[in-house]
Amino acid sequence: MKAEMQNNQPMDSSRRKWLKTVGLGAGAAALSACVDSGVKELSAAGMPTEHFPSATPNLNDGLVRLSSNENAFGPSAKAVEAMKGELFNLCRYADPTTDVLKKKIAKQEGVSEDQVVVTNGSSPILFGYAEWITQNGNKLVTSEATYEGIPRGAEFMGADVTYVPLDANMDFDLDAIEAAVTDDTTAVYICNPNNPTGRAVDAAKLTAFAKRVSQKAQVFIDEAYIEMSDAYPANVQSQLAADGYNVVICRTFSKIHAMAGQRLGYAIMPVEQAQQLGRKLRMGGVNYLGLVAGMASMDDHANLNTMRDRVKTERAKLTAAAQELGQAYAKNPQGNFIYMDTGMPHQEFSDKMRALGIKVVGRTWPGYDTWSRISVGTPEETDACVKAMKAVLA
Numbered sequence: 001m002k003a004e005m006q007n008n009q010p011m012d013s014s015r016r017k018w019l020k021t022v023g024l025g026a027g028a029a030a031l032s033a034c035v036d037s038g039v040k041e042l043s044a045a046g047m048p049t050e051h052f053p054s055a056t057p058n059l060n061d062g063l064v065r066l067s068s069n070e071n072a073f074g075p076s077a078k079a080v081e082a083m084k085g086e087l088f089n090l091c092r093y094a095d096p097t098t099d100v101l102k103k104k105i106a107k108q109e110g111v112s113e114d115q116v117v118v119t120n121g122s123s124p125i126l127f128g129y130a131e132w133i134t135q136n137g138n139k140l141v142t143s144e145a146t147y148e149g150i151p152r153g154a155e156f157m158g159a160d161v162t163y164v165p166l167d168a169n170m171d172f173d174l175d176a177i178e179a180a181v182t183d184d185t186t187a188v189y190i191c192n193p194n195n196p197t198g199r200a201v202d203a204a205k206l207t208a209f210a211k212r213v214s215q216k217a218q219v220f221i222d223e224a225y226i227e228m229s230d231a232y233p234a235n236v237q238s239q240l241a242a243d244g245y246n247v248v249i250c251r252t253f254s255k256i257h258a259m260a261g262q263r264l265g266y267a268i269m270p271v272e273q274a275q276q277l278g279r280k281l282r283m284g285g286v287n288y289l290g291l292v293a294g295m296a297s298m299d300d301h302a303n304l305n306t307m308r309d310r311v312k313t314e315r316a317k318l319t320a321a322a323q324e325l326g327q328a329y330a331k332n333p334q335g336n337f338i339y340m341d342t343g344m345p346h347q348e349f350s351d352k353m354r355a356l357g358i359k360v361v362g363r364t365w366p367g368y369d370t371w372s373r374i375s376v377g378t379p380e381e382t383d384a385c386v387k388a389m390k391a392v393l394a
């Protein structure tokens with residue numbers, strides 16, 4: 001790993017305010033107080049804000065929410081039962097239970113528990129990591145059309161970010177990314193399966209890539225949707241961390257575990273980094289009910305398998321609709337969403353869908369201004385979405 005370097009860049013006030021917003025730097029305590037201005041700041045930086053409470057004040061706004069890749073099927077019944085049984089223990093700090101989850105994750109992923117950092121959702125890891133990049137060489141290489149947490153965050157904090165175009169299949173172009181990595185690159189961000197394209201890269205190719213590239217720069221693999229991919233668990237890259245490669249593997253309970261509102265995520269990283277960065281990322285600890293539900297959900301293998309099938313069924317309805325309508329889309333998506341060329345400015349598409357009661361993603365990725373990401377919902381919600389897509393596009 002590269003030695004700690006001081007980021008000598010002057011920090012302007014909007015950056016400082018933004019750091020406060022995402023809960024970093026000296027202003028972490030101000031997080032809840034500045035959510036409203038934070039949403040504006042994040043929006044201005046091109047970051048996703050759909051999942052911020054003030055941006056979506058009312059769950060019952062009458063819209064079918066297919067905009068944030070939430071898992072509409074809801075958490076495991078066993079997770080819900082486990083939470084009910086632990087409500088009284090909310091009076092206790094959750095540190096000992098966090099250690100139990102760390103051990104559980106370490107066992108499942110075959111790594112040491114000292115490598116595991118647990119946070120309230122994985123977003124704190126992404127934003128904290130973006131800041132870490134600015135303090136450790138300031139250079140990130142990633143792909144176009146990928147999740148913004150690290151790249152846009154790092155860019156906004158002054159890092160030099162190289163965006164490599166997707167290849168002809170809309171995959172991460174691993175060869176071109178490797179070619180873009182230099183001796184002074186700090187990190188490479190790979191999202192697999194990728195948000196928004198849903199494409200998963202070949203597991204063996206990614207493993208070989210990470211083994212080579214991590215000799216030069218740390219490879220961060222965001223596996224938020226990995227459990228939804230057809231080839232799970234073969235796609236999982238935790239073995240790299242177990243084998244001591246300079247990689248970070250990041251996961252969330254927001255997707256297949258359907259716990260987006262409960263906030264739980266984790267990363268696996270080199271021990272020393274987990275100690276230094278982890279202390280900061282935990283920011284006073286994680287929430288108790290999330291831990292309780294997360295552990296119950298991890299054990300509910302039947303639920304996770306059913307969930308993978310349900311997501312796949314609904315995803316197939318969306319790709320079939322895109323195909324029937326003759327719209328280009330990223331083929332063989334592996335998350336709970338599809339990425340489709342709507343043939344009109346994305347905002348126009350999103351407004352037209354909204355008028356029909358369906359909320360799709362309200363932001364764009366540079367270079368893909370007519371493309372929209374559409375999440376799967378329950379069968380009824382996906383059917384309603386397909387109907388609206390046909391009304392808007394036929």
Ligand SMILES: Cc1ncc(COP(=O)(O)O)c(C=O)c1O
Nearest residue numbers: 121122123147195224252254265
């Ligand atoms: C690829 C990816 N990583 C990380 C996140 C952050 O999720 P959370 O903070 O809920 O764990 C998301 C959210 O949509 C995502 O799509």
